[in-house]
Amino acid sequence: MNTCLLxxxxxxxxxxxxxxxxxxxxxxxECLPALYDGLAPHLAPAGGIGTGRSGKGGPxxxxxxxxxxxxxxxGGMVGIVEDWESAVRVDRQMRQRTPAGSVEARxxxxxxxxxxxxxxxxxxxxxxxAFAEEIRDLARSVFSIVSPPDDRQxxxxxxxxPAKFDGVVCGAALFLVQGEQVIxxxxxxxxxxxxxxxxxxxxxxxxAARNAA
Numbered sequence: 001m002n003t004c005l006l007x008x009x010x011x012x013x014x015x016x017x018x019x020x021x022x023x024x025x026x027x028x029x030e031c032l033p034a035l036y037d038g039l040a041p042h043l044a045p046a047g048g049i050g051t052g053r054s055g056k057g058g059p060x061x062x063x064x065x066x067x068x069x070x071x072x073x074x075g076g077m078v079g080i081v082e083d084w085e086s087a088v089r090v091d092r093q094m095r096q097r098t099p100a101g102s103v104e105a106r107x108x109x110x111x112x113x114x115x116x117x118x119x120x121x122x123x124x125x126x127x128x129x130a131f132a133e134e135i136r137d138l139a140r141s142v143f144s145i146v147s148p149p150d151d152r153q154x155x156x157x158x159x160x161x162p163a164k165f166d167g168v169v170c171g172a173a174l175f176l177v178q179g180e181q182v183i184x185x186x187x188x189x190x191x192x193x194x195x196x197x198x199x200x201x202x203x204x205x206x207x208a209a210r211n212a213a
């Protein structure tokens with residue numbers, strides 16, 4: 001009997017992924033193209049407005065949420081999925097596929113390829129756990145932007161996450177959800193316990209003042 005490499009539960013089938021995790025991974029893969037499309041409305045940071053004047057005298061363009069832009073770029077979601085498909089092809093001694101077309105088309109093609117390999121991945125691939133985990137984390141991260149917590153679960157709006165990565169502010173909306181004692185950014189994973197809320201409010205106010213200047 002093996003242990004599922006994703007959920008760590010015993011699996012009587014002897015596979016690297018149990019049936020439940022295999023099915024969940026298939027669903028997550030199938031959702032990726034729709035999640036990619038759902039990111040488009042979030043390219044502008046929440047609450048962002050154009051400030052100043054452009055060089056041609058008109059309003060300055062809206063800022064861009066660079067983390068969302070990175071996810072939709074060739075090295076983002078599609079890069080992750082294509083890399084895994086390439087790894088599968090290497091281990092199965094198959095000819096590599098040359099990516100072609102738009103990012104959307106490439107993502108759909110790579111997803112289709114991985115879905116075709118899923119029976120082999122679940123049963124025969126030692127990297128199945130790492131693959132399924134990254135696909136799960138990718139889907140969860142994008143879903144947290146596209147579909148934040150239900151309004152009925154939100155207790156308090158905490159502004160927008162000021163955490164920086166490579167100099168880029170996360171900018172995802174923060175919410176304190178019923179039953180939770182810590183505000184957790186559902187995009188970057190940064191946690192804000194109650195002891196940090198005063199500093200968090202100050203950072204959010206500073207960021208708001210800068211945007212309004």
